[in-house]
Structures are given as structure tokens and as C-alpha cells.
Amino acid sequence: xxxxxxxxxxxxxLLSRQLGKAVxxxxxxxxxxxxxxxxxxxxxxxxxxxLLSDYWLSGCDDASRQQLFDGLLHRFYRLxxxxxxxxxxxxxxxxxxxxxxxxxxASDWSADAxxxxxxxxxxxxxxxxxxxxxxxxxxxxxxxxxxxxxxxDLFNHIWTxxxxxxxxxxxYTSMLLSPTVDAVDQQLLVSAITLAALNQFDIHKFRxxxxxxxxxxxxxxxxxxxxxxxxxxxxxxxxLYDELxxxxxxxxxxxxxxxxxxxxxxxxxxxxxxxxDSRRIRNEIxxxxxxxxxxxxxxxxxxxxxxxxxxxxxxxxxAERNMEKMEESMKKMxxxxxxxxxxxxxxxxQMKRFPFFSDIANWFVPFYPEHPGISQIWNKSxxxxxxxxxxxxxxxxxxxxxxxxxxYEQVLGHLPKSMIELIEKGEAVPMPVGGEINAEQQRQxxxxxxxxxxNLYRFFKLFPMRSEFRSPFGDETRSDYLFFANPLFAATPxxxxxxxxxxFLMKRKMYKDVLTVLQRCNDEYHDFxxxxxxxxxxxxxPSAFDPNISLTDLFAKACELQPDNExxxxxxxxxxxxxxxxxxxxxxFVRLTQLRPDNIAYELxxxxxxxxxxxxxxxxxxxxxxNYDHPDHPSVRSALAWALTLNAKYEQAVKLFExxxxxxxxxxxxxxxxxxxxxxxxxxxxAVAVFRRLKELxxxxxxxxxxxxxxxxxxxxxxxxxxxxxLMLDQLQ
Numbered sequence: 139x140x141x142x143x144x145x146x147x148x149x150x151x152l153l154s155r156q157l158g159k160a161v162x163x164x165x166x167x168x169x170x171x172x173x174x175x176x177x178x179x180x181x182x183x184x185x186x187x188x189l190l191s192d193y194w195l196s197g198c199d200d201a202s203r204q205q206l207f208d209g210l211l212h213r214f215y216r217l218x219x220x221x222x223x224x225x226x227x228x229x230x231x232x233x234x235x236x237x238x239x240x241x242x243x244a245s246d247w248s249a250d251a252x253x254x255x256x257x258x259x260x261x262x263x264x265x266x267x268x269x270x271x272x273x274x275x276x277x278x279x280x281x282x283x284x285x286x287x288x289x290x291d292l293f294n295h296i297w298t299x300x301x302x303x304x305x306x307x308x309x310y311t312s313m314l315l316s317p318t319v320d321a322v323d324q325q326l327l328v329s330a331i332t333l334a335a336l337n338q339f340d341i342h343k344f345r346x347x348x349x350x351x352x353x354x355x356x357x358x359x360x361x362x363x364x365x366x367x368x369x370x371x372x373x374x375x376x377x378l379y380d381e382l383x384x385x386x387x388x389x390x391x392x393x394x395x396x397x398x399x400x401x402x403x404x405x406x407x408x409x410x411x412x413x414x415d416s417r418r419i420r421n422e423i424x425x426x427x428x429x430x431x432x433x434x435x436x437x438x439x440x441x442x443x444x445x446x447x448x449x450x451x452x453x454x455x456x457a458e459r460n461m462e463k464m465e466e467s468m469k470k471m472x473x474x475x476x477x478x479x480x481x482x483x484x485x486x487x488q489m490k491r492f493p494f495f496s497d498i499a500n501w502f503v504p505f506y507p508e509h510p511g512i513s514q515i516w517n518k519s520x521x522x523x524x525x526x527x528x529x530x531x532x533x534x535x536x537x538x539x540x541x542x543x544x545x546y547e548q549v550l551g552h553l554p555k556s557m558i559e560l561i562e563k564g565e566a567v568p569m570p571v572g573g574e575i576n577a578e579q580q581r582q583x584x585x586x587x588x589x590x591x592x593n594l595y596r597f598f599k600l601f602p603m604r605s606e607f608r609s610p611f612g613d614e615t616r617s618d619y620l621f622f623a624n625p626l627f628a629a630t631p632x633x634x635x636x637x638x639x640x641x642f643l644m645k646r647k648m649y650k651d652v653l654t655v656l657q658r659c660n661d662e663y664h665d666f667x668x669x670x671x672x673x674x675x676x677x678x679x680p681s682a683f684d685p686n687i688s689l690t691d692l693f694a695k696a697c698e699l700q701p702d703n704e705x706x707x708x709x710x711x712x713x714x715x716x717x718x719x720x721x722x723x724x725x726x727f728v729r730l731t732q733l734r735p736d737n738i739a740y741e742l743x744x745x746x747x748x749x750x751x752x753x754x755x756x757x758x759x760x761x762x763x764x765n766y767d768h769p770d771h772p773s774v775r776s777a778l779a780w781a782l783t784l785n786a787k788y789e790q791a792v793k794l795f796e797x798x799x800x801x802x803x804x805x806x807x808x809x810x811x812x813x814x815x816x817x818x819x820x821x822x823x824x825a826v827a828v829f830r831r832l833k834e835l836x837x838x839x840x841x842x843x844x845x846x847x848x849x850x851x852x853x854x855x856x857x858x859x860x861x862x863x864x865l866m867l868d869q870l871q
Contacts, residue, residue: 141222142222142225142226144163144164144167144218144221144222144223145218145219145221145222145225145227145426147163148160148163148164148214148215148217148218148221148247149218151163152211152214152218153158153374153377153378154376154377155211155377156188157187157207157210157211157214158191160214160747161183161184161214162219164180164214164218165180165184167221168180169432171864175224176217176220176221176224176692177391179220180217183210183213183214183217185209186213187210188480190203190207190210192204197276197291199841204692205479206588208380212341212378212379212824216300216301219300219301219338219340220300220301220854221319221505222300222338223300225339226300229657229769230266230606230608232603233298233606233622236294236407236498237294237295237298239291239294240291240292240294240295240298241455247292247295247299249305249306249310249313250309252292252313253309253312253313253316253319256313256319256320256323257316257318257319258316259269259281259285259288259320259323260320261317262281262830262871263278263281266278266281269511273834276610278508279510280303282508282509282510282513283360283510286509286510286511286585289326289503290328290497290498290499290500293326293327293329293502294329294498294501295332295497296327296331296334296500297330297331297333297334297498298334298564299334300342301338301340301342301418301652302340302342302343302346302771303342303352306342306689307342307343307345307346310327310346311345311346311350313351313615314327314328314346314350314359314363315350315353315354316658317348321358321359321504322503322504322506324345324356324359325358325359325362325502325504325776326349326499326502326503326504327757328359328362329345329362329366329502330499330502331343331346331347331366332347332362332365332366332370335347335366335370336369336370336607336608336610337606337607337608339370339372339375339404341375341379341381341382343370343380344367344370344371344382345385347363347366347367347370348367348385348389349364351363351364351366351367351389352389357581357583357586357869358504360583360587361583361586361587361590364398364402364587365402365587365590365591367389368399368402368621369493369610369618369621369622371386371624371626371627372490373624373625376625377587378628382487382626383626386535386626386627386630387629387630388629390527390627390631390632391630391631393544393631394634396630396631396634396635397582398584398587399621399627399634400593400630400635400638400639401503401584401587402587402624403500403620403634403635403639404478404642405478405584405587405591406591406611406619406620406621407610407619407642407646407648408477408478408479408480409480409591409592409595410611411479411480411646412480412484412595412599414478414482414508415474415479415481415484416481416483416484418474419474419481419482419484425714454852458547463566466691472573475533475573476573477774478588478687480592480595481533482534482535482538482592483592483595483596486537486541486542486596487599489538489541489542489544489545490537490541490596490600490601492541492544492545493497494511494540495540495601496514497596498601498826500540501537501593501596501597501601502536502597503536505529505536505539505540508673509540511540511544512540512543514533514674515543515544515546516543517592520646524550525542525546527798529541529542529543530576531574531576532575533573533575533589534587534589534804535589535590535592535593535596536589536590536593537593537597538592538595538596560703564819578609582823594610594611598611599611601710605858614745617654618652620651620654620656622636622639622655622658622716623634623651623655623658625658628658628660629660633659633660633662634663636655636656636658636659637656637659637663637665637667637668637671638667639655640652640655640656640671641671643655644671644675646834648806649675649682650681650682651676652671653675653682653683656668656671656675662669663853664695665699666699666700666706668704669693669695669699669706670693670696670706670709671685672692673689673692673693673696673709673713677689677709677712677713681797689713689716689717690710690713690717690719692709693706693709693713694841695715696710697710702733704730704733704734705725707729707730708730708740710726711723711726711727711730711742711743714726715743715746715747715750717870718750720747720748720750720751721747721751722749723747724747724751726742727740727741727743727744727747728744730743730744731744737766738768738771738773738774741760741764742764742773742774742777744760745757745760745761745764745781746777748760749777749780749781749784754785755783755785757777757781758778758781758782761774761777761778761781762778764778765778772798772801772805774796775794775797775798776798776805776807776808776811778794779791779795779798779808779811779812779815780811781793782794783811783815785812785819788815788818788819791815792812792815792816794810795811795812795815798812799812799831804835806835806836806839809828809829809832809835810829810832810844812828813825813828813829813832814849815850816828817853817866818852818858818860822862822866825866826859826866826869826870829841829866829869829870830870832870833870841866841867841870842867844865845863845866846863
């Protein structure tokens, strides 16, 4: 949601509790707007603030001063929010049109009136059972259409509404927990409240969502409320509303809540994988699936190909092999779906252009066949059994179920008649791509939550006017999906899930998010895995780390916790080597070779550490043995060539360097060492040629820096005077 300048300029001082500065900002705003609808409201607030301030200046004690001050903070925030909504409506034709349309259909949006309307609808529908057919069906249809329009208007009213009062929150909480209100309506209202609070934080809406989550026995409603309060929790508002932090602490104190939050965080990440999952399905799975079936895609639909009798004679096992390969492809889809991938997004994204989805509420309404937008198709379609079965057992979110029903007649026209006949006769059961989800699975909280998150993702990704809303999935500049980074959760039991969550993110190469989560992990949870993750991350992305964080210290602490852990020892050995603590690195590589004598990398690390310690003879013995056992290993050959150079065995070294330089993609370090090897023999012209080749391969290589620092000791030890360095650099300009 767009934030007006005045909102931002007022909220910033309010969050730092600088009430006087907020008053000044509003005074400046209203000076040129004497007829503004909120001018009087501001004057009343400003007067109340000055009374409080003057009373304090007089030196009088007031036991309720803190309470009055906090109350003024909340009232000024409410005014800023009302101003922001007013300016948004002036700026956005979309929001203004919605508000006007809603006002035209119903004038009384008080909580009592809304509850009466919702309860009356339930009663009216129940009484229809006494009506004879066909009057009952006709009346049911009429009531359904009228109620759906009412719910659409109510939905728009709520998400465009001003901030609530305590009475509003209490009334809606009661309404959402009442057994006399339809469950579908309750779920839709939770989504409307979520959208409203997502655009403009409202402590009363937040409290409503939290209370519904804690008290409802309806799992579908409970999961919507959970998603709602999590994505609208606004950490800075904790400075304005102490209640916010207390509510989050109370919610997370329940172990079940912490478990669900950890699941939800992973599910949000899976939502972001839609593009990659779609590419995999499109490029890897579907071509393989179709190539081994007997179906042929034509301009008029799908046709079954005639079986080739000759092919059966020549290759009697071909049909069985094709079936096995098809099953393998299907299993890949099932595995993706079961792990949480949104496998249907790509296929259904083009089906959101039906007029049905021009109504915002329809993106969030739970799927029910009596919805006026689809009821006629549901009840009167050809081969309705296929339609009912697919929507019943498939892992489709509500939005995709509506899309499927709306597009059903078109889909049906492209299926082979023989396939439809088998299904209608009950001789075959249609299986959705991705596998069947049985009733027990569909009742699981994690599944219900995942389906709802997919509904949300489709709305924030595909709705034409989505820019009017702040997306909980973030964008190129914001990682709103990572609620584990929200400071509100920092002191809660959710902390126990931070390291496992960082590990989950690391596997997905989301390194920035891994660091964010680990940095918010409290000291008491700094376990072995924490230090290993931090160390691994520092190795892969050192520029993202605070330079005061020592990579060596991270792996050293991991080794303290698990002294014999190979990965920790390896990380520490490499970190020590990078710190040029070669003797310590050597000790750890020796330990590693004792643990894993067959590991070439550890032997090489040991040998190269010895080289850097000046123990080139001992290193050479190790490298001779490695080269004998692994004559084609490039890293062994490279290290041996350099060890021979340091031992003045130039002829042998040059032969190995020539082999390394002759490869299609020589390593820069090998060319650098080759150049040094030639230079130390005073084969200067050849050395220049090799260094020039290195310059072509690595255009940003800094020879002046190399010769002045890393190579300085080597050159001096071999009596290469500084003047030769100058001449060499002249050749490399």
C-alpha cells in the first residue's frame, strides 16, 4: 500500500515516542488545509497534548501521566492512519471506486448489523429445507447470489476501512468464533482483516486475528488466522503498542504455535520457488511424461494413438518400460508436491483472467460448489463426475479449484472420449498430476495452511491491481517472507527453530537469509550446527560478514563442541591456512589424514602447509607419493611442480608446468607459479610470455601487488634484485 508523505513524517517520531515532533508535522500539514475533514480531529488532539505538557511543566504529579501519554500516541497514530487512507483514496481510483460501490450496496456496516446479516443468512438457508422443489432450488440460488454480493461488499469495506476501536475487535472476534455464522464467511472475513492490517497496521485487527487463532476449533479458520497475525506483525509498532510484544510472547509460548511457525516459514520459502519448480516441470518432467504415453496432442485436443502391433512384436517389453518411465515422471511430481512445491501455479496462472477474479473477495473465498460464480457449471456440466473427483482429491488451492471449474468445459472438449467414458462408468479413476490427496491428509493443519498460502501467493502475484497491497512475499528490495527476522520473535521459544531454519535456507543457497536468521539467534542456541553454518557461510560469502568475525574462531568453537568432527576440523584447517597460520594448519591436516588416510585433499593441505612453512623437502616426499598414486590428479601435479621449484629441481618442475599450461583451461595460480619457475632460472623472456598469458586469462590481475607482497620473499630468497622486478613490470604493462 502506498504511504503518504504526511503518514511517514508523523509515524517516524511517534515510533520514537517524540509526540511533540509529530504534533509539529501535523500542524504544518493542516495550516494550508482549513477545510480538511480531519482538521478538527487534529485540533482536539493537539489541545489534549498541550494540556498534558502544560500540566507537567507546572510540576504537578499525575499517576496517570504515562497512561495518558500512551493514549495520545495511539490516537495520533490513528489520525495519521486515517489521513493516509484518505490520501490513498484521492490518489487511487481503484480504492475509491471500491469504497463507493460498497457504500451503494449497503449503508450499515456496524458490527452488530453485519452479524445480524450473517446469522440471518444461515437461518434463511436452513429454512429452505422446508420448501418444496423446485422452489427450494430457485430460492437457494437467489439467496446465494444476494449473500455473495453482500460478502463481496463487506470484504471491500473491511480491507479499505479505518482503524478499529476495541469494541470493533471484540465484536468481530465474537462473530468469527460464533457457531451461528457460516464457516466460509468467517474464513473470508479473516482474509479481509489480514489485508487491511497488512496495508495499515492496526493493533485491534492484530488482536482479533490472534484471539481467533487461539480460540477457534475450526482448523481452516485457525490456519488463516495464524497466517494473518504472522504476516501483519510489524516490529516497529512494538514501540508504540506494548501489547503487541506481549501478544506475540503469549502466542509463541505454546509449543504447538512455535512448531507451526517453523513449518509456515518453510512453506513461505517454497512459495517463492514457483518459477524454478515450473521450469523443472516444463523442461524435465512433462516432456518425459508425454513421450512415453500413448497420448498425442493435436490442435483439437488430446488423442489416443493406435497401438502398433509390429512394435509389440519387435519390442514386447517396450510398453512395460514406457509405463515404468511414466510412473517415474509422475513420482517426481508427487515428490515435489509432498515436499511443499507449488506444482500447479504455472498451469493455472493463465486461468485467472475470468471475470470471476475481478472481484477481490473471490481470490480468498474457500472453495464451495454452491458459489454463484460456478454453481451452474458444477451442477450441469457434462461428465460432472470427473469434475467432482478431480477437485476432491487434487492438491489444488481454492483459487485453482475455481479456475478449474470455470475452464472445465474447455478442458473436457480436449480429452479423448474413451477416457471420459471409462471415468463415467466407474472403470477408471482420474488421477491429478501430483497424486491423490486423501481426506485425512487434507485435514492436516500443515496442508490447510499450505493451500491458503498458495491462495495468497496467486493474489499477490497475479491480481492486476496487486500494487495496491503490501505483499507478504516481498520483492526485489524486501524480504518480508522471512518473518524469522522479525525482532518480535527474538525472545520467544521460536528461537529453538532458528538454527534448523538457517540450515534449511542454506540447502536452498539463500545465503543472505541464512545470515539474517543466524545473526538473530540468541547465544544460548549457539550450538555446533550454528558455528558450522556461520563458518561455511563466511567461506562462501566473506564480503557479507563483519570483518571482526573470525572464520578461524567459528570453526574452533565448533571443534570445541565436537573435537573429532571431520567437517569441523577440515573447516578449521582451511581457515588457519587462509590466516597464514601454516604451522597450526599443518597440525590439523595431519590429524585429518590420520582420520581419513584415503583423502587426497587432506594430504595436499598438509603438503602445501609444509611448503609455506619452508619445509619443502618434507612436502616433496608427500607429493611424490601422491603423484605416484594419482598421476592424473591436477591439484597434486600443481603442488608437486611448485614444490620442485622451491627445491630448485627446475627441469622436473618445468615439465609438469608445461603439462598444466597445455590444458584447455589452465589455472591462474599454475601460470603464476610457472612464470616464477622460469624467472628463478633467469629464463626471463619465457617468464614474460607466461605472465602475459596469465594477464590475458585474468585481466584484473595485479602484478605490481603480487611482486611487492606475496612474491617478494621468494624473489629475495633467490637473489632476484628489485631492479629486475621493475623491468619485469615494464614488460607486463
